[in-house]
Amino acid sequence: MTRQSLEEKLAILSDAAKYDASCASSGSTKRDSRDGKGLGSNEGTGICHAYAPDGRCISLLKILMTNFCIYDCTYCVNRVSSNVQRARFTVDEVVKLTIEFYRRNYIEGLFLSSGIIRSPDATMADMVQIARKLRQEENFRGYIHLKTIPDAAPELIEEAGLLADRLSINVEMPSDTAVREHAPEKDPSQIRKAMGDVRLRKEAAGDRSFSGKRPARFAPAGQSTQMIIGADGSNDAKVLGQSTRLYSSYKLKRVYYSAFSPIPDSSAKLPLVSPPLQREHRLYQADWLLRFYDFQLDEITSVTPDGNLDLDIDPKLAWALAHRAVFPLDVNRASKEMLLRVPGFGVKTVSRILSTRRHRTLRYEDLARMGASMKKARAFVVAGGWSPGALTDSVDLRARFAPPPQQLSLF
């Protein structure tokens, strides 16, 4: 085999990394290098330095350390039984790419993942070494996200958390049965234990000792995970049920949903259909409702009989259409909890409504200025100069929002 150039390796190992949805660079500690002694800053908000035509943000240099892997997960392009081209970066190559990209303002930092080579410990140790070199030799103060290998030794996970801003461990599939079927070498209960371990370490690092000294921060931007959607038969109720458990059990910052997408040299065991992008989008919307709008899981998933979200309309609108008796709400009197349930009102709009109505009565025109999407909201609210009348209960209300039906293609 001829020696691969850095560019060839980069092509292979970024191609191999693109199935990980997360690229967040937000929520870590504030720091900078104004002192001139290091490189990089982090200001809490993430920055997306570019967008690819798949609509995904590029914030971090997202690469695999290597795509050699001893595991055989059916959904993964890097599984041992696949014939994709393999490559492996050296520690120095990853460090150099990160620093040079960062200096040119291409990225916020590094998202490093890897296939499992030799053993989980050996792989994790190499990844930790890259992070250590970036932090300690290059004085890199940008963002580092390390994909953690759940079976790696706890000491390695501990060091990873002290170097990185975020750790993530993928649960891979919405149910344990699906994990066992598609990722035979992975153990779902081991994945959960590792996530629990990360939570405990993070909490321990947040406690002050008796002397009042704060221990070193552990993964200050928290931990996240990813679930592949559409590779197994789980419905959305199952997917979201898994998310609520993960959020509550391991205090995850995010659960990423990744629509299963055809991969080069795919396994014969999986359907090669186009990725369910709309489903993925609806799941994110539902995830938001659960976390920021105080919706309960069964409220969202009981709207449809099969436990899947309505693909044509967003889950909040679907809930509102199924509970029209609650509407219309008077924006000048309704509680915050209820205003958050109005389709077309976001968290910001609601807080603006609440602060303005302390001073005066709100009119219809005010709402649009406050950022509400009145096309959706108008059927569900009463405001000064506006009443939806029979609109709220009209039979064709859903049809006004749903895309027009498409004739089935004959081909």
Added chain:
Amino acid sequence: MYRAEIPQIGAATAWREAARGFLAKNVPPDQILWGDDSASPDLFGADAAKPPSGQVKVPRSFISMADKVVWHRDPSRFARLYAFLWRLRSDRAHMQDRGDADLSVLRRMEKNVSRCQHKMKAFVRFREIGEPDAARRSFAAWFEPSHHTVEPTADFFVRRFADMDWRILTPDVSAIFEGGKLRFEPGQPRPELPDDASEQLWVTYFRNIFNPARLKVQAMQSEMPKKYWKNMPEAAAIPDLIANAPARAREMAAAAPTLPPLRAERIQANLPEANPHWQAPGGDLPSAISACTRCPLHKPATQAVAGEGPQSAELMFVGEQPGDHEDLVGRPFVGPAGQLFDLLMAEAGLKREEAFVTNAVKHFKFLPRGRKRLHQKPSQDEIATCNPWLRAEIAQVQPRLIVAMGASAAQALLGSGKAITDRRGRVEWRADGLPVLITLHPSFLLRLSDAAAVKQARADMLADLRRAADWIAG
């Protein structure tokens, strides 16, 4: 009539000083003509009186908004800001009125500037203009912002890139950072910047991180508008990526599955052993418990929590079920209730490490609520389903006395969990002849809010533990 000329560099301070002066002298908005340095000279030739100076109190939220709006490209921005400031004199509450039409325009301008700043932080692309091995490296970028954002955004680049020299050149104002000092210079035409080898690597990365099976061009363009593309090296690859995506996706779908490479079988036959760090505590019973799927409680839980302690223990403690913390750690009584338990044990003169500590139910039963898990009391069925594990632990340890802490433990050990407050402190006998001392559950103490009740419950529990200690000693 007054005329206020706001210079392009230092506009925020200049506007603020001018506005403060006008306000102090009660100059109404219609008496002022605001001008940009770059704007065309005023055709009406207004009286160019210097703005007066003075001190005025203004809501803080207005200042932070004005500090953004002054950088907007709209020539009316200074006049709009002052007109709204004038209105604030009579009623500061306008600032909180998000429905106000004037404020709404200003807030929109503020948002435009913030967005423009954000895009500048994201889309500036440096090229190296010095020697890569120089002690202090040197970079330059050409950028065309939509608003006058170079000055308010320059500090971001100082915070990030203070260990190198850099310059961001724009048609408007240029920011130059040399030897740790930042300065602004007037804009300039687009310069020729030298080629940079890292740019090729970046474009390679951009091409390969893109997934052709999920084309979402609209989503990309709404976040990365085309107006920025000409100064971003990777953007040149976009048309080609879009054009070839459907064919690449079809190709992947059409490709027949291949046979695994030869090495796959060999590698799979030699998979490394699972890491011993994560194994459940040794022994057949704990591993059987950790593999238990007899009831649905195992599904959402992290792990089963088996009992812990010497096999020769004379004293056995049974609680209800693992809690949030125990579920994560995999050991019984290590959370807040466990800490209280340890404290009470020590006070009663008992050594925890000499006792066997376990629970009636081995998995944590909870209800997810946002970022918390709410403890749920196990049902009689769940206690019954889990009972064989408890019986097996009892059979293995053969304690001289079992302490049942709380109703669920009493239910599991004696068949009834009723009237615990009446039964506590008593020893009841199991059908197999083992004595069971009933006491409270430490988490019951943690839930009490009345100080007197806590004191009483604590004293009761302590008395029970002392009695257990006496029983073992006797």
